[in-house]
Amino acid sequence: MLQPGSFAFRPSEAQPYMTLDSLGWTTDAEAGYGNDCRVRGDKGHAIFQYTLNGEGRVDTGGQTWEVPAGCGFLVRVPSEQRYYYPPEGTQPWGFFWLNVCGEDALRMCDRIVEKHGPIVRLSAESQPIALFWEIYQAVSVDRLSDPTELSVQLYRWMLSLLRSDANYVSKETGMHPAIRQAKRYMRDHFAEPLTLEGIAASCGVSRSYLCRLFQKKENDSPLAYLQRRRVEAAVTMLRKTDDSIQSIGIRCGFDSPSYFGKIFRHYLQLTPGEYRRRTAEHPYDTVYLD
Incomplete structure (x- = not known):
């Protein structure tokens, strides 16, 4: 379980990309808490x-907000x-x-x-917030400190804030834990x-x-999700191996050639044999089905 805390990073040499200076989570800031960006030392x-929870204030642009x-703000130092x-x-x-530094930041x-x-x-379910908690867990629990790996996560987080719809909830970051585990x-x-x-047993639910979760959250069923993953695997095998179609069907979890052909055709409008032969029209080694 994540716990409040604060973490700082002091790399041995300057990096030519956005880096993480510090991040933290506090629950109890009260009277006396404040930061003036005119006098902070982290220029x-x-x-x-x-x-x-609670509420703060930010003075910016000659106004107090x-x-x-459920609200956040960005400030520069100095300003x-x-x-x-x-x-x-x-x-x-x-x-x-999150305190980040560098020209890109x-x-x-x-x-x-x-x-914005x-x-x-x-x-709380938006992608920027979910991505922050991923970074926080990586730092506070997994002890991630490599500046390059942290920077990769920071760019992803910043780009999520740059979206016009910053409240976008991605299928992965906003996913119910049981659904995520079942999919994995x-x-x-x-x-x-x-x-x-x-x-269901693999993720501790009935x-x-x-x-019900899949239908409500994904408008889908677990078995339909499984079928798509099996067809995706079959596509790759059809392209990258010389195995028989019957063998590929079995290796992808289909218990009969006829059922394999039926499901494959449902998703790709081709039989497995037609997909293998028609390489000019369908030259893809991998197809993602959603």
């Missing part, structure tokens, strides 16, 4: 802060900006933050503010004779609950 940095739960716990606050301010910060304004409202299990074991009971 050339951009700071994102997102309210989880409320930052309630004529200030963020703080309001004197009239009645409950602690809980928030997380500043450029992207400016673009994000230009696109001084305050950006983000749901089916991808890893598609060649085996899987049953709904076995798939068969009926898993089916």
Whole structure:
């Protein structure tokens, strides 16, 4: 389970890309908490802060903005900006933050503010928030500290904020844990004779609950998802091996050649044999089905 904390990074040499200076999560900022970007020492940095509970304030552009739960802001250092716990606050301010540095960080910060304004409202399920928690877990639990690996995650996070629809919820980051585990299990074991009971057991839920979850969250069924993964694997085998079609069907989890042909044709409008022969029209080694 993740716990509040703060983490700083001090690489031995400067990097030519956006890097992570610090990040953290606090639950109890109260009277006296504040930062004035005119006097902070970390020049050339951009700071994102997102309210989880309570409320803060940010002074920017000559105005004071409320930052309630579900809202965040970006500031530059140095700048004529200030963020703080309001004197009239009645409950602690809980928030997380990311402090990033480098020319790319500043450029992207400016673009994000230009696109979304001084305050950006983000749901807890949105991709930027989900990606922050991925970074936080990598740092606080997995002890990730390599600046290059962290930078890869930072660029992904910044780009998610640059989306016009920053509240976008990706299928992976906004996914119910049981669905995520079931999908992982089916991808890893598609060649085996899987049953709904076995798939559900792999993620600790009942068969009926898993089916309801898939229908509600994915508008799909677990077995339909499994069929698509099996057909995808079959496409690759048809292109990259000389194995017989019957053998490929068995290796992809289909218990009979006729059923393999029926499902393959349902998704690709071709039989497996036709797909193998018609390489000019269908030259792809991999096809993703969704």
